[in-house]
Amino acid sequence: MSRLAATDRKGQSIQILIVEDESVIAADIKDCLENLGYTVPAIAVSGEGAITTATALHPDIVLMDIRLKGEMDGIQAAEQIWSRLRIPIIYSTGYSDRYTMERAKATGPFGYVLKPIEERELYVAIETALQRYRLDKELQEREQWLASILRAIGDGVIVVDAASRIKFLNGAAEALTGWRQEEAIGLKAAEIFHIIHEQTQAPLPNPIDIALQTGSLVYLADHTLLRSKLGHTFPIADSAAPFYNDEGTIAGVVLVFRDITERRQAEERNLAIARALQLEDQMVELQQINQIKDDFLNTVSHELRTPLTNIKMAARMLEITLGQRGCLAMETDSIADSTIRYLKVLNDQCSRQLSLVNDLLDLQRLNADAYSIELTTILFQRWLPELVENFRERAQSQQQQLHINLPIDLPPIVSDVSSLSRVLTELLNNAIKYTPRDEHITITISLTVVAQPTPAHSLQMQVCNSGVEIPASEVPHIFEQFHRIPGMDLWRQGGTGLGLTLVKKLVTYLGGSIQVSSQDGQTCFTAELPVRLADAPVPSS
Known part of the structure; x- marks a missing residue:
């Protein structure tokens, strides 16, 4: 073959390391390679020398004789060169037995040439090995590039x-x-x-x-x-x-x-925001509905209370007029008896309806946060007996014992006297209504210091009545509107059904709390209210 310009892609001459322990054969191979245009930088005569020389020169191809003198043959040397340096190997051998070929194949060689070496066969083997090496390298680089992209995703x-x-x-x-x-x-x-x-x-x-x-x-x-x-x-x-x-x-x-955890959380946040906005719209709508309801209740209550007041006044005037004419003194007169009875029914029913209307109005004001409070100084030693005196006659008529436990050294309290009066009045009405004969109703007032960031005072008002217990199933509902306990009203005194509801609303409105306990033959309502002390002196006993 004529001499060719054997160069790589950069235009540099392709270098081939010859590993051959027979000097004559090595020289012949060198002449053949140079005649083909390749460069032979060195000739190694042993496996160890081949590894050292390849490491130092890093040629493009190693032409390796399989049978080498020494402890390391060409297959062992080729295996180490490829694993360390990734330089393609072409085996040159005069042996083609199966065992040798199987060992050689295990190292993944890029080609074989048989001795004696023919120039054309050598050229084809080298160019084939170089082309395969380039393709393998490009494929490897492409795989690495693809793997890098996938790793970066x-x-x-x-x-x-x-x-x-x-x-x-x-x-x-x-x-x-x-x-x-x-x-x-x-x-x-x-x-x-x-x-x-x-x-x-x-x-x-x-x-x-x-x-x-x-x-x-x-x-x-x-x-x-x-x-x-x-x-x-x-x-x-x-x-x-x-x-x-x-x-x-x-x-x-x-x-x-x-x-998708973050995406799920973002979706949940967006959903929560949407729900919050929807709730805000519903709240506005409810407020509008409540306002319409409150306005309606105010109007209806006013329209109900005005004629009831007029009816009650008319009944009273009729009673006075009949008395002045002497009809009421005629006890044996059937017409006078009927008139008196009807007037009493009329007065009682008017009073009951007025109480219901007034309770509804008070509830409406409390719910609308429009209930007025006027703070005054309350001397319990003077105020409480006067309040309770109105209930003593009722208690005595039903053979009930009414007691007051009030510390003589209780200092003046600043609170809303109207609200406290309403709370105690409703609780006493409730106690008298449900207490059997010969049982006791006890009012207990006490003052305690509450440990807060700054010391504060708490007023406890307790009303207990003996001889009666509220069923455990009824206790959770005791403050609900119009809730009545069947068979508990011993004296058939009735009521609006809003008394205890108003008590709880008033106590809560004043910043306090109220609890009910009913066991061991006794029922107690206990209200806790935050109060402050007045500067007025404590009255002497």
Whole structure:
């Protein structure tokens, strides 16, 4: 063959290291290579020398004799050169026995030439080896480039072969599954990719297996959780897509998946904001409805109270007029008796309806936060006996014992006397209504210091009546509007059904609380109210 310009892609002469322990053969091969246009930088005569020279010169190809003198033959030397330096090897040998060839094949050589070496065969072997090396290197670089891209993707990427065995995991997939790539390579996809249903916790079909079976793109259903190697679970979204080889058959599947926890949280936040806005609109609507209701209640209450007041006044005037004419003194007169009875019924019913209307108005004001409070100094030693005196006659007529426990050194209290009067009045009415004969009604007043950031005072007002217990099932409902306990009104005194409701509303409005206890034959209502002390002196006993 004529001399050729054997150069690489950069225009540099291709260098070939000859490893041959026969000097005559080595010289002949060198002449042949140089005649073909290649450069021979050195000739090594042993395996060890070949490794040292290749490391120092890093030639483009090593032409290696299989049989070398010394402890290391050409196959052993070629194996180390390739593993260390990645330099392609072409074997030159006069031996072609099966054992030698099997050993040589195991090292992945780029070609063979048989001795005696023919120039044309040598040229073909070298150019073929160089071309294969370039293609392998380009393929390797392309694979590395693709792997770098996949590793850089923020989503998890898993690549499997046609047998569903793991071939690649990127960093995101490692983090999400808890498996390192070197651990997962070769395992079945189902061993490292476990998905379950969010609600039922039941295992779900693996999308990789479905994609391999159907040959189509597969998306995960909603409410899918990935369970990692460490047992952690989190919501994911993903897709599995098959890829094909040159023959058109499925070569494997690429699975792409991502943690959607943040997206789920963002959706929940947006939903919460939407719900909050909806609730605000509903609140505005409710406020408007409440205002309409309050206005209606005010109007109706006023319209009810005015005629009832007039009827009550008219009945009173009729009673006075009849008395002046002497009709009321005629006790034996049937007409006078009927008139007196009807007037009493009329007065009682008017009073009852007025109480109901007044209670409804007070409840409306308390609910609308429009109830007026006037703080005054209250001397309990003077005020409480006067309040209770109005109930003593009723208690005595029903043979009930009414007691007051009031400390003589209780200091003057600053609070709303109207509200306190209403609370005690309703509680006493309630006690007298439900207390049997020969039982006791006790009013207890006490003052305590409450430990707060700054010391404060709390007024306790307690009304207890003996001989009666409220059923445990009724206690939670005792302050509800119009709630009545069947068979408890011993004296058939009735009422509006709003008394205890008003008590709780008033106590709460004043910043306090009220509890009820009923056991061991006694029922107690205890109200706790924040108060402040006045500067007025304590009256002497």
